[in-house]
Amino acid sequence: MSKLDNLIEFENENTSLDFKLEEYTKYKTVSLIKDIMSMANADLQGDRYIIIGMKPDPVGRNIVGIDTLIDSASIQQTIIDNIEPEIHLDYFAHHYEGKLLGIIKITKCENQPYLMKKDFISQNSSLKRGEGFIRMGTTQMRLFRSHYEQMYAKRYRSHKFSGDIDISFDRDNVVTQLNIIRKKIDRENLPSSLQAKEIERIIEIKVKELEYYNNIGLKRNEDYMDAMSMMRIAQYNLMGGGTSYEDRSITTLRKNLKNITKTYYDEDYYYLIEKKSEKINVFIKNIGSSYLKDVKLLLKLPKHKNLLLAEELPKKPNNKYPIINSGYPFVEEFPEHYEISEDLGDLKQHLLVKAFDESLRMFFSSEDENDFYLDIEAALFAANLDEPIRKNIRICVGNTG
Numbered sequence: 001m002s003k004l005d006n007l008i009e010f011e012n013e014n015t016s017l018d019f020k021l022e023e024y025t026k027y028k029t030v031s032l033i034k035d036i037m038s039m040a041n042a043d044l045q046g047d048r049y050i051i052i053g054m055k056p057d058p059v060g061r062n063i064v065g066i067d068t069l070i071d072s073a074s075i076q077q078t079i080i081d082n083i084e085p086e087i088h089l090d091y092f093a094h095h096y097e098g099k100l101l102g103i104i105k106i107t108k109c110e111n112q113p114y115l116m117k118k119d120f121i122s123q124n125s126s127l128k129r130g131e132g133f134i135r136m137g138t139t140q141m142r143l144f145r146s147h148y149e150q151m152y153a154k155r156y157r158s159h160k161f162s163g164d165i166d167i168s169f170d171r172d173n174v175v176t177q178l179n180i181i182r183k184k185i186d187r188e189n190l191p192s193s194l195q196a197k198e199i200e201r202i203i204e205i206k207v208k209e210l211e212y213y214n215n216i217g218l219k220r221n222e223d224y225m226d227a228m229s230m231m232r233i234a235q236y237n238l239m240g241g242g243t244s245y246e247d248r249s250i251t252t253l254r255k256n257l258k259n260i261t262k263t264y265y266d267e268d269y270y271y272l273i274e275k276k277s278e279k280i281n282v283f284i285k286n287i288g289s290s291y292l293k294d295v296k297l298l299l300k301l302p303k304h305k306n307l308l309l310a311e312e313l314p315k316k317p318n319n320k321y322p323i324i325n326s327g328y329p330f331v332e333e334f335p336e337h338y339e340i341s342e343d344l345g346d347l348k349q350h351l352l353v354k355a356f357d358e359s360l361r362m363f364f365s366s367e368d369e370n371d372f373y374l375d376i377e378a379a380l381f382a383a384n385l386d387e388p389i390r391k392n393i394r395i396c397v398g399n400t401g
Contacts, residue, residue: 163288
């Protein structure tokens with residue numbers, strides 16, 4: 001005997017089972033909405049059924065049957081249009097002892113409470129947006145505050161996280177200590193150093209030219225610029241451009257040389273932090289038995305004199321356009337440490353997640369020879385955690401791996 005036949009033959013109406021004599025015509029839409037919503041909000045596990053074509057009878061079974069079956073899609077659309085969140089249901093035919101019955105099966109009622117998403121007005125009655133109903137036994141009643149509290153408490157218990165989280169520097173293995181070899185700053189190849197060499201080369205040429213002019217009796221000083229240079233400078237200024245080093249006077253070039261570090265600060269920073277830094281990411285794996293909801297990762301990184309941390313994704317110098325949605329985590333500086341945070345969304349069981357779309361840029365200099373380490377406090381916050389999950393990971397910086 002099938003489960004439906006067993007319900008029809010032996011079960012009485014209860015919280016999960018309702019009998020209806022006639023189908024839900026368009027004049028009974030309010031009843032359809034209330035009946036399905038009430039059963040979906042019922043405090044029970046498993047599927048719920050409305051069997052149409054049976055007359056409730058305390059003595060025996062009064063199986064009347066129906067002539068035809070209303071289109072299932074019309075019932076589903078009515079529920080979708082009027083109730084939120086979505087209720088999973090189906091309406092199908094079932095034959096029992098030569099009688100045609102209509103079966104409304106309601107499943108997966110895991111997102112209570114189900115409420116009216118808009119006002120619904122019919123000829124004889126109406127429902128208001130936000131209204132809700134619940135079935136208890138064979139009785140249908142309006143939702144009260146106590147019902148809401150029970151539903152939210154039940155949902156919280158069912159989604160409460162149990163288990164643990166791995167936080168690692170490695171994608172394939174649980175590596176909680178990262179060993180970094182410190183790097184010497186290659187000052188000779190810094191953009192500012194390269195530009196300083198170029199300016200010195202041009203000054204040397206101009207000084208020799210100046211000596212030549214003075215030796216042949218054409219008195220010149222270090223502010224001198226020839227006619228062609230002055231013409232090009234005028235054109236550059238008119239077009240809003242810069243002036244080449246070759247067209248500047250020796251006096252101006254000496255000032256440029258003196259301020260070279262300041263002038264090329266952005267270029268030097270980009271070179272170090274983007275070209276020479278360590279690209280560091282962390283990986284999160286949920287090894288628990290349930291998922292984590294609305295997860296946020298927070299790393300507390302101590303400061304160190306030999307650490308240069310990019311607080312945002314470095315922008316290439318002379319790029320006029322801002323970097324939008326870079327994927328770099330949010331970095332906030334404090335007197336003794338940095339806080340690095342990222343929203344991870346929901347974290348499913350046994351799923352490995354890379355914390356940052358863009359890895360952290362960290363440059364570790366070798367201004368002294370002492371090894372050092374950075375103990376990072378990692379905290380994972382989630383909507384279904386009573387307390388954050390806390391882990392410690394470490395970066396060790398030395399002269400050898």
